[in-house]
Amino acid sequence: MKKVHVSTTINGDNKEFLCDTRETLLDALRDHLALTGSKEGCGTGDCGACSVIFEGEVICSCLALAVEAEGKNIDTIEGMANDGKLHILQKKFLEHAALQCGICTPGILMASKSLLQQNKEPTKEEVRFWLAGNLCRCTGYDKIINAVLDAAKEMRETV
Amino acid sequence: MANVYLWSGVRALVAEENPLKIDGENLKELLDNLIISYPNLKAIIQEGVSFSVDNKLVMSSTIERIEENSEVYIFQKISGG
Amino acid sequence: MALDNENKNFFDVVGTRPIRPDGIEKVTGQARFGADAYLPGMLHGIILRSPHAHAEILNIDTTSLDNDPSVKAIVTRKDFSPDLKGEDWNILENVMADQKALYDGHAIAAVACSSLLEARDAVKKIRVKYSLLPHVTDVEEAMKEGAPIIREGVARSSVPKDMHPNIVGYHESGHGNVEKGFIEADLIIEETFKTEAAHQGYIEPHACLVNMMPDGKGEVWCCTQGHFNVAKVCAKLLGTDASQIRVTASEIGGGFGGKTAVFIEPVALALSKKANRPVKMVMSRSEVFRATGPTSSTSMLVKIGMKKDGKITAASGTFKLQGGAFPGSPMAESAMCAFAPYDLEHVKNVGWDVMCNRPKQAAYRAPGSPMAAFAVESVIDDLCKKLKLDPIETRLKNAVKEGSKASFGPRFERIGLVETLESAKSHPHYLAPLKDGYGRGISCGFWFNFGGETSVSLALAEDGTASLSVGTPDIGGSRASMCQIVSEELSIPYEKVRATIADTATLGYNEISHGSRVTFATGLATIKAARDMKRKLCARAASNWGLEEDAVYWEKGYVKPAGPNAGNHDPLSIIDIAKTMGRTGGPIVGHFEASPEGAGVSFATHIVDAKVDRETGFTSVDRYTVIQDAGKAIHPAYVEGQFQGGAAQGIGWALNEEYIYDEKGVLQNAGFLDYRIPVASDLPKIDTVIVEVPNPGHPYGVRGVGETSICPPLAAIANAVSNSVGIRMKELPMSPPRILKAIEENNG
Structure with missing residues (x-):
């Protein structure tokens, strides 16, 4: 073809x-x-x-x-990273140890970025439901949710 | 002589109560001597066993030293994920 | 110097939470996983799989591909080594079927084409003639007289004579006299339990890129928990030498035991050998479900007798596990772990290994233990309820401690079960009032942990930084822990250490990353390699000063003269020694090769609050706490991650995950839509408490942590469900249909 x-x-x-x-x-x-x-x-x-x-x-x-x-x-x-500078989400994922194997990480970062573009102050619940389409088998999601909330906070403070 | 305890599933094969008194400076010698004394254990031991020597778990390394009067437990080989 | 076996109690770097060294690659998409490799001229391989649960293969007709220019190679069983025996034969039989298709998804043939789309088209044109055979997928059914026979003559010598050929292994252990013990009991409960198979569910499907040269040299890139094992297995299956197959481990997108097995690499190598081109193979998700290892499904009978005061007088359990169409289910592990948390005078553990028409089970996080804990901890909970006893106090009353005789034989060394129970008792979660409709469940769990062959190499660079090569794939952050250990031992900054997963041509054999062994065994090897390097640094400094080796000593990154007799020399730092090492004796490398034992068993206690919706049968988990003995946490954030991940997998297994076969033995839910693993909105925050009771078998006290965390959740949730809705669930998963059925039967 x-x-x-x-x-x-x-x-x-x-x-x-x-x-x-x-x-x-x-x-x-x-x-x-x-x-x-x-x-x-x-x-x-x-x-x-x-x-x-x-x-x-x-x-x-x-x-x-x-x-x-x-x-x-x-x-x-x-x-996602710009001129060698990590996006705040990327930085927070590393600080919070929000990845273990890392295979789901790119997808979760993209979904989280999209969330924070639309909702600058999501609740824990909103993050959990937004990311319900992104499977992670290693972490139990806890550190991921914390990283996203922390990133949202820092993004609000730096704007 | 070490005191050797077999798992109950194979005790019938040796027709003796635990513990068996077996010689050996390390686990390999002990297993060799065990098979000499009880040839019908050979197949089961070759299918894979793990150990504890004086309460230290030894999954596969047969160089583990055996002391006089050591307590050696032999069990079916176990493995992890 | 007594550097070698010195135990450390105070740490500078160990116990902190530095950023992982492989972090930037992983958050920027640059990390290369199994499917992320490409070679010029590579072909794409695809496997044709059996649509039948059990069938004789009469003929494989590939003539329709004879004139297809896109097809570069076709392989079937005859392209593999013909003279394998025992487990080697089992592995080959699972990689590519011989006479019979043994389960839905069993590999029958494979093709390699220039493009993936062409390969997908080509594989559909192969015509296979099958003669269908009766099949069996249930463990109890498979043991019955007249059950379809998977294969004759496989039974191990432990199996009593005249049993069904599908029964291939028997285990019996314990001590005391359980009949006598049951007579002493005030209350005895005996129950049967069943659990369905769950898949490890790693998000990355199996993938590899291989190249087999005409001279027999092979190169393999793949995602695996053990690349040395891949080399060994591929060499055997292809009839070549292990040292000629060089395997490089890619980053690995989850394993949980499932990537300890070998599936596609030998097939890709066989295709590559025929086509004289590199071959890439990537499994689809449905292939992962149909043909790679789920855990065993089980049928279990547990009987426990208890005094009114909560003392257990006797316990017995029978654990029947099917391991797919092959021997090797972890029934001995189930039997040996079942009662391990309890100090019992009379105990009997029995295990049966059974074959069925299902894929070959693969290890899944503490294989065998979670199911056994589900049965045992459920019965203990019912005993507590009937005797009006506190579940934690009762467990404490029976808990094993240092010196207790384990249900599997020996006495325990120093262990931390009591510490996890005490911690649970005073945890805010356990003290908090229950929300309306919720039930609280607790459970203990046990796992052995492992050592095994380990070889590492630590090279000093001229600028005084260090490069560590290990042979155990990093599944969940182990490189960070290894860099911390080197930093701790050599007193150089964490960032000045680089850890690499070396290929199979670079280091001695390394056992698979399994059995929670990496931080224990590779960590121990790294400590010893660093101490070996320190010894060499001391020797070098002594030689530079014209002194004997024992006239110097090591202190916090410096070699110093030992006393006034040694002369007046300024201390030499690692950097000083490294700078001149080329002309003062050559490169300085520390290494370690051995098979460490003494991994140190570990225990955990979990607490969970769950609520059952009586209308829908849906169970929601509101709060979860994991308390586990880690021995010593090198990087606490990744230890917490292991605790949380194991709990999450356990919650999925307890509530939702199962293999569903139809009446033809065909898997009905081979995808993430129908095999639903927990998503973020299904789970609550999973709280963690790291208990540190040092393992006497490790210089820092490390125990394995990866597996124990999946042992308690099945029972903890079953106990919470029982407390929420007053019904004892005896089958997993506790999915809405099963819960509704149980509620209905209870009302009826």
Whole structure:
């Protein structure tokens, strides 16, 4: 089958790739653009390890087709730190030991970033429900929730 | 001579009460001597065993030293996740 | 110098919470996991799996792929070593079926194509002719006369003669005379319990990238808990030398025991050998569920007798575990852990290992122990209730201490069960009033912990910094702990130490990261390697000064002359010695190779508040506290993480997670939608208390911590459910349908 040419914007950079129409956005990010920070845990939208921000909304990139990226703005984990400076969320995840194996971490960071863009002062409950689509098998979530709340606090104080 | 205690599941094979009196400077010698005294234990021991020597758990290393009158428990091999 | 076995009680770095050294890669997406590797010209491999629970394989027809240019290699069982025996044969049989498909998802053949999409298409074109056989997936059914036979002649010598061929292992241990003990009891409760299989549920599916050269040299990149074991197994299955297969462990996205087993690496190597190209293989999530190790499902009978004052007079348990279509379920572990927290005069543990048409069980965090604790701690709770006794006081009355005879044989060395119970008794959680409708449950749990083969190397750089190579994959932050240990021993800053997981060509054999062994064994090896380096630094300084080695001593990062007779020399720092080491004798490297034993058993007590909704059968967990003896916590934040993670997995197993097979023996819930692990909104804050009763077998007192935390939750929640709704749940998981059924039966 002939491949499709896609032009898109990822982490602010113009990107182009060729893909099969059956490939997912996650396949394109990982296999065509070498952005392997987004992970495939299930391929069915259940685990959230592939979370990216697509036109301002957090989505599972395994559920979007690669061709849907045409002309769109996509943010991935690789664009979260800026000029070598960690995002406050990234810093807080390290300080709170909010990761063990780290496979779910990119997806959880992207989902958390999206939450804090929409809700600057989430409650513990709101964080838990927002992140209910991101599975973590190592931590029991406690340190993740603390890291997100602490990041939200610091982001409010620094603005 | 060390005092050797087998798990109850195999005691029938040796037809003797615990403890068995077995010689050996370390666990390997002790196992060798145990099999010489009780040849029908050979298959079970080769299928894998763990130990405790004077209450220290020894999962697999047979160089563990045995003292005179040491208490050695032998049990089916255990493994972790 | 007595550096070698010196025990440390005061610490500068150990016990603090530095940022993990691999942290930045992990929060920026740069860490490379199993599926994150690519090679030029690589192919993609896919496995064809049996859709049947039990079937004879009559023919595998690949002729439709003969003229397909995208197909670069096809492998079946005949491409693997033909003369394996025992467990090696079992592993191969699980990696690729021979005569029979033994479970839904069993690998039958594999193909490699230029692209993943082509491989997915190609594998569908293979035609397999099966002859269906009757199947069995339930442990009790599999033991019955007339049950379908999985395989003949597998039974271990421990199994009494004339039993069903599916019964492949028997364990019996204990002491005293339980019949006599039961006569002394004021109350005896005997109950049967069942638990379903749960999957480890690591978020990263198994993945590898391999390259097999025509000369027999192989390279493997994969996510595994034990890359040395991968090299060993692959070499055996392919009939080559272990040293010719070099395995590099990727970052690992969770394992919990499930990545101690080998599944796809030998298949990828066989494909690569045929195609003369690198091959990448990544399992789908449904493959992970269907074909990789869940834990055993169980059927258990527990009987405990108690005096009115709470003293247990006798206890016996029978633990039947199915391990899938292979021998090796952790039934001996169930039997030996079941009553381990209690000091019993009369105790009998029996275990049965049974084969079924299910995937080969793999270790899952304290294999065997959580299910046994579920049964035992449920019965103890019912005894307490009927005799109107406090559950913690009763457990304290029977708790094992240093010198108590363990239910599995020997006497305990120094242990911390009583400390966890005392801590629970005074914990704000236990003292807090219960919310309306909630029940509070407590449970104890036990696990052995392990040592095993360990080899590390610690190299000094010319600027006085240190590079540590270990051979145990870092599952949950162990590099941080290792850097802390080196920093502690050498008195150099934590940031000046770099820890690397070395490949199999770089270090001696390292046992798998399993059995909670890494911080204990690799930690002990790191301490000894650092002390070896200190000895060499002292020797070097002495030689520089023209002194004997015993005329100098080590103090906080400096070598000093031992006394006035040694002359007047300024102390030499590590940096001073490192700077000149090239011309004063050569590189300085500390190392350690051994199989340390004495891992130190550990105990935990958990407290949970849960409430059952009588309308829906849904159980919500409102508050959870883990109290566990860690011996010594090197990095307390990651110890807490292990406590919380184990509790969360236990909560999932207790309430929701199970393998559901249909009447054809086909797995019905091979995905995260239907096999639902706890999500953030399902769980409360999991509070932790780290108890530190030092392990006499470790210079810092470290015990393993990774596994014990999953032992108490199943029972703790069952006890909370019983206190909330007045019903004793005897089957796991306590899912809404099961709870509703139990409520209905209770009302009926």
